[in-house]
Amino acid sequence: MTVLYNDPTHFREELIEGFVAAYGRLVRRVPDASGVIATQPRPRSQVALVIGGGSGHYPAFCGYVGPGLASAAVMGNVFAAPSAEQIYRVTRAAAGDGGVLFCYGNYSGDVLNFDLAEQRCQAEGLEVRTVRVTDDVASAPQGEESERRGIAGDFFVFKIAGASAARGDDLETVARLAQKANDQTRSFGVAFGGCTLPGQSAPLFVVEPGQMELGLGVHGEPGIQSSHLRPAHEIAGLLLETLLANAPAALPPRVGVLLNGLGSTQYEELFVLYKDVHRLLVAAGLAPYHPVVAEMVTSLDMAGCSLSLCWLDDELLPLFDAPCTSAAYTKF
Amino acid sequence: MDAVAQSVVHRWLAEALALMVEHEAELGRLDAAAGDGDHGATMVRGLRAASAALTGATGSSGQLLQQAGAAFADAGGASGALVGALLATAGQQLGDGPCDLPTVTAALRAGADQVARLGKAQPGDKTLLDALYPFLRALAAPPPTQSLTVAWKAALPAAEQGAAATSSLVARRGRAAKLGARSLGHPDPGAVSITYLLRALLATEL
Numbered sequence: 001m002t003v004l005y006n007d008p009t010h011f012r013e014e015l016i017e018g019f020v021a022a023y024g025r026l027v028r029r030v031p032d033a034s035g036v037i038a039t040q041p042r043p044r045s046q047v048a049l050v051i052g053g054g055s056g057h058y059p060a061f062c063g064y065v066g067p068g069l070a071s072a073a074v075m076g077n078v079f080a081a082p083s084a085e086q087i088y089r090v091t092r093a094a095a096g097d098g099g100v101l102f103c104y105g106n107y108s109g110d111v112l113n114f115d116l117a118e119q120r121c122q123a124e125g126l127e128v129r130t131v132r133v134t135d136d137v138a139s140a141p142q143g144e145e146s147e148r149r150g151i152a153g154d155f156f157v158f159k160i161a162g163a164s165a166a167r168g169d170d171l172e173t174v175a176r177l178a179q180k181a182n183d184q185t186r187s188f189g190v191a192f193g194g195c196t197l198p199g200q201s202a203p204l205f206v207v208e209p210g211q212m213e214l215g216l217g218v219h220g221e222p223g224i225q226s227s228h229l230r231p232a233h234e235i236a237g238l239l240l241e242t243l244l245a246n247a248p249a250a251l252p253p254r255v256g257v258l259l260n261g262l263g264s265t266q267y268e269e270l271f272v273l274y275k276d277v278h279r280l281l282v283a284a285g286l287a288p289y290h291p292v293v294a295e296m297v298t299s300l301d302m303a304g305c306s307l308s309l310c311w312l313d314d315e316l317l318p319l320f321d322a323p324c325t326s327a328a329y330t331k332f
Numbered sequence: 333m334d335a336v337a338q339s340v341v342h343r344w345l346a347e348a349l350a351l352m353v354e355h356e357a358e359l360g361r362l363d364a365a366a367g368d369g370d371h372g373a374t375m376v377r378g379l380r381a382a383s384a385a386l387t388g389a390t391g392s393s394g395q396l397l398q399q400a401g402a403a404f405a406d407a408g409g410a411s412g413a414l415v416g417a418l419l420a421t422a423g424q425q426l427g428d429g430p431c432d433l434p435t436v437t438a439a440l441r442a443g444a445d446q447v448a449r450l451g452k453a454q455p456g457d458k459t460l461l462d463a464l465y466p467f468l469r470a471l472a473a474p475p476p477t478q479s480l481t482v483a484w485k486a487a488l489p490a491a492e493q494g495a496a497a498t499s500s501l502v503a504r505r506g507r508a509a510k511l512g513a514r515s516l517g518h519p520d521p522g523a524v525s526i527t528y529l530l531r532a533l534l535a536t537e538l
Contacts, residue, residue, distance in 0.1 A: 009377070054409075077377070079368045080409035085402075109410030112450060116413065197370065200360075204369045219368035 001196050002300055008199025012055045012077050019062050023327045026066045034082060035090035036062050037072040044096035047165040047174045051103050051158055053110055054079040057218060059328030060154055060297045068324025069162035078197055079219040081109030084116035091121055099127035099171035103161050103178055105150025106132040129175040133157050135187040137246040138215025138224045151218050152260035152297040153185040156310035163322035181316055188242045189306030191216035191223055195299050218299040236276035239307040244284060248311055256310035256320055257291040263298040265305050340536050341396040342386055348532035349379040355528060359521045366515035374411045375525050378404040393431055397423025414447050421446040433483050434476040441468050458501040460522040467491035484533060491530050495523040
């Protein structure tokens with residue numbers, strides 16, 4: 001249940017105000033636009049990484065703005081893509097001379113609006129490239145990877161793209177590395193309870209007692225399939241088996257790991273689950289690298305979690321390791 | 333355009349908003365079957381934004397529709413972009429032309445084609461096009477001298493039948509497409525909401 005709101009139609013506006021009030025040392029509001037931009041000035045020659053999507057996913061997307069991560073984030077209404085107009089305004093505010101990389105989850109509303117904004121920017125002579133996050137293995141079969149939707153894998157793609165931009169790479173390179181990070185990231189999740197939109201009294205879907213949903217979406221979409229609830233160690237096995245069956249071909253064993261909470265699943269439950277995830281990763285011959293067990297892409301108050309793996313080859317590793325500061329994630 | 337024609341767009345928007353508010357919960361339930369349940373809210377938000385943008389605005393019906401479309405699009409989401417483009421493109425095509433059957437039909441067709449291009453959708457993909465294209469076909473049936481109101485009213489069942497028939501389709505575009513068969517058995521909320529936009533025009537006494 002989403003409890004804390006005033007007028008549900010002002011939810012986005014009020015959350016932006018509150019976020020900027022809390023994290024003014026990192027971000028400021030883009031004037032006349034639904035988005036935030038990093039306060040710390042960047043060299044004008046740097047690529048601007050502009051991310052975005054609907055609200056309801058905090059810390060995605062505004063929580064990823066800061067040095068070494070995104071330059072700016074465009075924020076739509078709850079679970080709705082930001083409009084092309086808002087994306088354009090935020091992009092204009094963030095762009096220097098190095099061009100812009102758009103990075104967001106692969107949803108038709110986001111694709112439509114970001115593409116329209118991209119066309120408008122290009123027409124004005126601003127160079128824009130796009131990398132869509134497509135990590136969710138439940139959303140399309142192998143061979144159709146580019147059709148998949150983006151869920152918690154955002155974390156790895158934003159981190160690596162942001163580090164590449166901060167290093168001073170040109171737009172071509174930042175886009176290539178972001179695409180590579182996406183191509184080497186896989187996620188799969190389970191849900192135990194649906195989420196409720198601000199102002200609504202019933203959740204978007206209900207999980208029956210003793211059941212869980214496999215292959216959840218992060219917008220309250222029900223899972224691809226229902227199954228019986230089982231102990232944490234079996235869920236760990238299920239998540240990992242699914243990811244490994246969908247792993248990218250022939251990569252070194254080092255993997256970035258994100259066990260992501262969806263909104264109302266306890267951190268301590270996640271650690272209980274992670275104990276077995278870690279053990280099973282090692283048993284499968286993989287080397288978990290700087291694992292993250294946290295809420296990184298949520299779905300309002302949805303109960304559940306997802307597991308993401310990012311295969312970190314020698315090119316991606318230094319970017320994943322690079323320092324960054326943001327409300328969501330800081331690395332020294 | 334004269335003052336009466338200008339206010340057609342205002343009156344249509346007011347009626348469309350009232351209809352959409354009435355059906356907001358129903359559209360939300362349809363959307364929750366395979367999506368995120370916000371379609372009704374998105375349509376209401378878009379129509380409110382369009383109404384606000386047109387408060388005190390003057391111009392030809394075509395110009396007003398373009399303004400309404402831009403404001404609708406800025407309300408966000410896939411529906412915002414698509415319905416906004418539908419209105420804006422139809423307005424652009426309408427321009428300063430008369431609100432007669434051939435001109436309005438051509439404008440609506442241009443809008444529908446733009447939605448198909450932007451959304452990379454075809455008839456049968458379980459989208460608003462599955463209501464809009466049957467409506468356009470029905471609108472093209474009577475002689476061009478037929479009154480717009482009469483032709484519109486006669487064509488409306490084709491849109492409603494098209495929307496209802498999306499129940500038996502599996503979504504191939506949009507977020508619902510990721511859920512494949514879960515979209516079966518429910519009409520597409522976008523196809524249903526477009527019938528309300530079309531029906532609203534009848535209340536404006538063109």
